[in-house]
Amino acid sequence: MKFAEMLSLIEKGKADGIISWHPDRLARNSVDGGKIIHFVDRGLIKSLKFPTFWFEPTPQGLFMLSIAFGQSKYFVDSLRENVKRGLRQKIRRGEWPGKAPIGYINDRNTRKIILNKKKYSYIKKVFEMYATGKYTLLQIRNFLREKGVLSNTNKPISISMTQNILTNHLYYGAMIYKGEYHLATHEPIISKKLFDKVQEVMKNRGRVHEIKKHNFSFLGLMKCASCGASITAEKQKGHHYYRCTKKKGLCQEKHFLREENLLEQIKTYLQKVSLSSQDTEKVLFELDKEKEQAKEQTKTTVQNLKIQLKEIETKLEKLLDLHLEDNLSTEEYSVKKQKFLTEKLEIQERINDFEQKGLSWLEPAREFVLSLNQATKLLSSENKEEMKTFLKNIGSNHILQNRQLIFSLKIPYDLVAEQSEATTNLLTFPKWCAHQDLNLGPFA
Numbered sequence: 001m002k003f004a005e006m007l008s009l010i011e012k013g014k015a016d017g018i019i020s021w022h023p024d025r026l027a028r029n030s031v032d033g034g035k036i037i038h039f040v041d042r043g044l045i046k047s048l049k050f051p052t053f054w055f056e057p058t059p060q061g062l063f064m065l066s067i068a069f070g071q072s073k074y075f076v077d078s079l080r081e082n083v084k085r086g087l088r089q090k091i092r093r094g095e096w097p098g099k100a101p102i103g104y105i106n107d108r109n110t111r112k113i114i115l116n117k118k119k120y121s122y123i124k125k126v127f128e129m130y131a132t133g134k135y136t137l138l139q140i141r142n143f144l145r146e147k148g149v150l151s152n153t154n155k156p157i158s159i160s161m162t163q164n165i166l167t168n169h170l171y172y173g174a175m176i177y178k179g180e181y182h183l184a185t186h187e188p189i190i191s192k193k194l195f196d197k198v199q200e201v202m203k204n205r206g207r208v209h210e211i212k213k214h215n216f217s218f219l220g221l222m223k224c225a226s227c228g229a230s231i232t233a234e235k236q237k238g239h240h241y242y243r244c245t246k247k248k249g250l251c252q253e254k255h256f257l258r259e260e261n262l263l264e265q266i267k268t269y270l271q272k273v274s275l276s277s278q279d280t281e282k283v284l285f286e287l288d289k290e291k292e293q294a295k296e297q298t299k300t301t302v303q304n305l306k307i308q309l310k311e312i313e314t315k316l317e318k319l320l321d322l323h324l325e326d327n328l329s330t331e332e333y334s335v336k337k338q339k340f341l342t343e344k345l346e347i348q349e350r351i352n353d354f355e356q357k358g359l360s361w362l363e364p365a366r367e368f369v370l371s372l373n374q375a376t377k378l379l380s381s382e383n384k385e386e387m388k389t390f391l392k393n394i395g396s397n398h399i400l401q402n403r404q405l406i407f408s409l410k411i412p413y414d415l416v417a418e419q420s421e422a423t424t425n426l427l428t429f430p431k432w433c434a435h436q437d438l439n440l441g442p443f444a
């Protein structure tokens, strides 16, 4: 597709979105890039999709895009990291980082989501309607269409959009981000109670095969120890049993494992890697302190390195002067210059290391600690689906052998488990948090 042709289509209103592999493939130069940004600003381009690049039509998103169009891949990558970090901070402040759902709009100034005065009462209405149990999704959709409610991208409401509305936690003031539950600070449209009622109605209406699929919570978690085939589940006399599918031929496993039994084993693992909310607070507090110290240290170190760098540059200049004044032979000059340049390079690399990686372990450490706290929460919520996801994150090679779930904990979860076996007391500020070179696994 030719670039000018594409822009003209968009200008005529025949398209309002672009899909491209990466911004640097979309725009060949800064002029092209500038045009695209201008179009986004004018609202002619409503969505830009890059599988390799995150973009949101906010001032920050536009800034990133302008960088992406003009700069090297390296620059883009590091910015993207910062944005991810920014996203997490946003989540922590209770702000939804994505597009506003129907009934809300993204406020360009505060970058929060605020009520859409025209639509929000209809959202409330459909929750109330569905909660009565008297309406189907289709009827709800038709109601929204009759009232002229469009999606935020001005499309007619579909059945799946209707379902998305009725299951979106944002409407009562919470948000699910990367599978984790957070409280939000925006104004809710409905109560949590109404939301729960709607979920109940929807669950009871759920199609049969969906119920069946979700019933066996721990499918896809384990393999058979004997033959390596996957584990299946079946219902017998009101109980769920897990067993080998025997799809790989010879297998020695003869046992069936009851779900209640499996759940107990899983809880034992969770117990080993759990951190109470109280201790989590303590550790996070320590981490914040650590962060401030590390920041100061980094600043001083980088300053010193920069002074050294200056000195070497001065030496190089003097060396050149000597050479130009014929006080130094070409050979001597070349040897000495080489030495200084090597030093210069090494110092520069160290500065880069400090500036880029100096604090980069903190965020993973934080998320790691939060994940330990998640184990505690899972123990009380007993949410089996989330337990499965969690087990996959903290361990590898999950197998079922002789009615036993066996897997190896990833670093640094293995260290936590060891520590919790060694002491029954409360965890003190754990040493593993201070290890900068730890591989922090799936949360890194």
Ligand SMILES: [Zn+2]
Pocket: 224, 225, 226, 227, 228, 229, 244, 245, 246, 250, 251, 252, 253
């Ligand atoms: Zn088997």
